[in-house]
Amino acid sequence: MSTNPLISAWRAGRKTYGVWCTMPGSVPAELIARQGADYVCVDYQHGLVDHSTAIPMMQAIDAGGSVPIARVSWNEPDRIMRVADAGARGVVVPMVNTAAEALRAARALRFPPHGDRSYGPVRAREVLGTADLDILADQACLIMIETADAIRNVREIAATPACTASTWGRATSRCRWACCPATRHRTPSSSA
Numbered sequence: 001m002s003t004n005p006l007i008s009a010w011r012a013g014r015k016t017y018g019v020w021c022t023m024p025g026s027v028p029a030e031l032i033a034r035q036g037a038d039y040v041c042v043d044y045q046h047g048l049v050d051h052s053t054a055i056p057m058m059q060a061i062d063a064g065g066s067v068p069i070a071r072v073s074w075n076e077p078d079r080i081m082r083v084a085d086a087g088a089r090g091v092v093v094p095m096v097n098t099a100a101e102a103l104r105a106a107r108a109l110r111f112p113p114h115g116d117r118s119y120g121p122v123r124a125r126e127v128l129g130t131a132d133l134d135i136l137a138d139q140a141c142l143i144m145i146e147t148a149d150a151i152r153n154v155r156e157i158a159a160t161p162a163c164t165a166s167t168w169g170r171a172t173s174r175c176r177w178a179c180c181p182a183t184r185h186r187t188p189s190s191s192a
Contacts, residue, residue, distance in 0.1 A: 003128070004089050004138045006039055006067050007164060018069070022047030026060035033064025040066045044083070045073040045094055051082065055123065058087045062127060069140065075101055077116060080108035087123040090140030094169060097149040099156035106141045106162035114162065140164040 002008045009016050018039035019032050024047075033040050040061045042054050049057065054070065061068040069090035070083040080091050093105040107115040111133045121136045128135055141162055145154055146169030158166055 002138055003135050004067075004140060006069070006090055006140050007138065009038065010165065018066075020047075020071075021057065022049070024049045024053035024057065026056040029057040030060035030064040033061045033066035037066045039069050039090065040064075041092060042068060042070045042083075042088070044079070045071050047071075051086070054083070055086050058123075062087070069142070071144075075105050077104065077108035080105060081117050081120075084109055084117070084139055085121045085124055087127045088139065090142055090164070092142040092144060092167065094144040095146055096143045096157060097147055098153050099160050102141075102143050102157045102160040102163050105143065106160060109139050109141050110137045110162055142167055144169040 002011065006016055016038035018041055019035075019037045020041045020043050021029050021032060022043045029040060029042070042049055042057050042061075044050070044054065058068040058070075067089045068087060069092060070088040071092035071094065072079040072083060073094075075093050075096055080093065083091055091105070091109060096102050096105060108117055109115060111117050111119065115137070117137065124136055125131055130136065141164050143157055143160075143163050143166040145151060145157070145166050150157065154166070157163065
């Protein structure tokens with residue numbers, strides 16, 4: 001049984017709805033959370049958010065009644081552990097191409113013997129009101145599928161233990177396949 005409202009909803013087959021917050025600030029994050037979103041994702045990767053602004057945003061999301069999750073900038077254990085310790089109930093990990101990379105992300109969220117996470121959940125421990133390692137590690141590991149390699153390996157990635165779900169990184173995928181407006185080349189036309 002999960003203590004994470006998102007994981008519980010997904011296991012019960014319920015849809016969840018969320019909003020991504022790319023601008024720093026606790027007031028906008030709280031206002032978004034109060035609109036009824038199941039989760040609000042604090043975007044470290046392409047947003048203007050850094051760790052010092054993310055913590056008040058997660059506090060505001062909690063206060064607004066939504067579940068705070070965060071997209072880290074890269075699949076690095078220290079980045080994943082840091083947002084988990086700050087109270088994110090889910091971590092979105094970009095640019096995962098293989099099952100081994102997915103496992104690396106999942107292990108960064110779990111304490112030994114199930115993972116490699118070091119103990120230091122300062123905010124998470126207070127928010128959840130417990131020091132129980134299973135509850136503290138009950139965070140969704142959300143893998144972004146964004147490349148041709150990831151598509152080829154999607155079944156293996158999805159079967160990775162402790163990876164909760166995967167999501168399609170459509171913007172990066174479009175750019176990689178040359179259909180992004182920034183990568184399109186216009187051919188001048190002439191009329192006779």
